[in-house]
Amino acid sequence: AQKVTQAQTEISVVEKEDVTLDCVYETRDTTYYLxxxxxxxxxxxxxxxxxxxFDEQNEISGRYSWNFQKSTSSFNFTITASQVxxxxxxxxxxxxxxxxxxxxxxxxxxxxxxx
Amino acid sequence: GAVxxxxxxxxxxxxxxxxxxxxxxxxxxxxxxxxxxxxxxxxLMLMATSNEGSKATYEQGVEKDKFLINxxxxxxxxxxxxxAHPEDSSFYICSAPTSGGAFETQYFGPGTRLLVL
Numbered sequence: 745a746q747k748v749t750q751a752q753t754e755i756s757v758v759e760k761e762d763v764t765l766d767c768v769y770e771t772r773d774t775t776y777y778l779x780x781x782x783x784x785x786x787x788x789x790x791x792x793x794x795x796x797x798f799d800e801q802n803e804i805s806g807r808y809s810w811n812f813q814k815s816t817s818s819f820n821f822t823i824t825a826s827q828v829x830x831x832x833x834x835x836x837x838x839x840x841x842x843x844x845x846x847x848x849x850x851x852x853x854x855x856x857x858x859x
Numbered sequence: 860g861a862v863x864x865x866x867x868x869x870x871x872x873x874x875x876x877x878x879x880x881x882x883x884x885x886x887x888x889x890x891x892x893x894x895x896x897x898x899x900x901x902x903l904m905l906m907a908t909s910n911e912g913s914k915a916t917y918e919q920g921v922e923k924d925k926f927l928i929n930x931x932x933x934x935x936x937x938x939x940x941x942x943a944h945p946e947d948s949s950f951y952i953c954s955a956p957t958s959g960g961a962f963e964t965q966y967f968g969p970g971t972r973l974l975v976l
Contacts (some may be wrong), residue, residue, distance in 0.1 A: 747969075768955075779964075781967075786969070787950055787952075787969065788967065788969040788970060788974070789903075789952065789954075789969045789970075790970075791964055791966065791967075791969040792964075794964050835902065835903070839965075844964075845956060846893055846905050846908060847893070847905070847954070847965060848905075849902045849903045849904075850902065851901075851902045852901075852902050854900075
């Protein structure tokens, strides 16, 4: 069975600080996909990134960056120069490449950026 | 990106009534859709996989007779909560992967907040 763990339940930082959200996953499959979603107070899930298990290249998109390490089964998410609008709950998720492709979510990390 | 809609966005009902939630893919066809449930301050838990042209697949612990799923067309799946009770109050979210042979990203609807009194 697949499992995703986000050990940080809540994080609170001051605006402009950098913050890293941790994600550790478990799966016996060799082909899988990892995701990060943002859930603002409105509740809608916003897709941020998808990574497949064969691509360990780190990715940067503006203030967002992701560090995928298969050796430690981690897929961490860093926000640099955080802004108040980044406040939300962030979910890491995993899906197998074969089969129904349903997502297994981590518990989520509630990020609060204080002005 | 792909758009998925849900209706209604909020619903309040009395205990014992049934509530229908619609999930639509607006600009793509989805042979598969997923229904998730999220209780306050908790993660999303998959309830069932909705399959166009066949029966839904339910996750362990989800009552198929209570949560009826009908994938009526390639763009519409409905979830009916039958004989709703206060413990069914939750945030229900659907998702749909974009079509294609290779894996595509799943897009989520805006969710439906259900409150059962």
